[in-house]
Amino acid sequence: MTDLMLYHASPSRSSVTLWMLEELGQPYDLKLLSLEKGENRQPDYLAINPMGKVPALRHKETIITEVAAICTYLADEFPQAGLNVPIGTPQRGVYLKWLFFGPGCLEPAAIDRAAPRKEEPRRAMLGYGDYDTTMNVIAQAVAKGPWLMGEQFTAADVVIGANLRWGMTFKLFPERPEFTAYAARIATRPAAQRADAKDKALASR
Numbered sequence: 001m002t003d004l005m006l007y008h009a010s011p012s013r014s015s016v017t018l019w020m021l022e023e024l025g026q027p028y029d030l031k032l033l034s035l036e037k038g039e040n041r042q043p044d045y046l047a048i049n050p051m052g053k054v055p056a057l058r059h060k061e062t063i064i065t066e067v068a069a070i071c072t073y074l075a076d077e078f079p080q081a082g083l084n085v086p087i088g089t090p091q092r093g094v095y096l097k098w099l100f101f102g103p104g105c106l107e108p109a110a111i112d113r114a115a116p117r118k119e120e121p122r123r124a125m126l127g128y129g130d131y132d133t134t135m136n137v138i139a140q141a142v143a144k145g146p147w148l149m150g151e152q153f154t155a156a157d158v159v160i161g162a163n164l165r166w167g168m169t170f171k172l173f174p175e176r177p178e179f180t181a182y183a184a185r186i187a188t189r190p191a192a193q194r195a196d197a198k199d200k201a202l203a204s205r
């Protein structure tokens with residue numbers, strides 16, 4: 001057994017952390033859960049993540065949940081992978097902004113598109129503002145490339161990139177040229193390819 005154990009359902013949001021682990025290049029173990037069978041709602045798993053959600057990551061004695069927190073944690077804990085922007089680097093703030101933008105803005109925009117609210121919510125009330133602004137901000141962020149932080153691929157690309165790919169697959173995000181070009185760059189990454197292949201194999205079990 002390794003120091004890292006990912007509690008994973010295939011495919012799901014935990015696929016983002018599977019990709020992150022492949023980018024990291026550290027050995028890890030997988031504990032596969034079936035959401036259909038409700039294994040995420042059993043007491044043994046609720047003791048790991050009381051939210052009953054995947055992913056959860058165990059690193060030695062520490063349990064981390066929430067996709068973006070796991071990606072941030074892994075990048076900082078294994079800096080030799082070059083996936084973080086370390087504390088003390090001026091650009092660290094921008095890097096953290098994108099890590100939080102994923103669950104804070106991009107994902108809520110997708111969910112509102114998938115399940116529209118009955119009443120039009122007031123922009124000021126919504127933490128993410130509005131769909132069109134969110135799309136424009138992300139399009140501008142990925143337009144120059146190759147990555148959000150420029151030449152360096154980081155954990156923020158895993159969080160934002162996975163969200164964009166997923167959102168485009170389910171037609172929740174438009175296929176803007178900036179998005180498709182960014183997704184195409186991601187698709188060439190060996191770690192992303194390995195994660196996709198692993199997930200496909202696990203899902204067909």
Ligand SMILES: N[C@@H](CCC(=O)N[C@@H](CS)C(=O)NCC(=O)O)C(=O)O
Pocket residue numbers: 012013014035040052053054055065066067068103
């Ligand atoms: N905010 C969580 C969301 C995780 C999440 O919603 N996971 C889904 C799978 S995509 C899940 O576990 N659903 C099972 C359930 O809620 O019963 C994160 O970022 O990790």
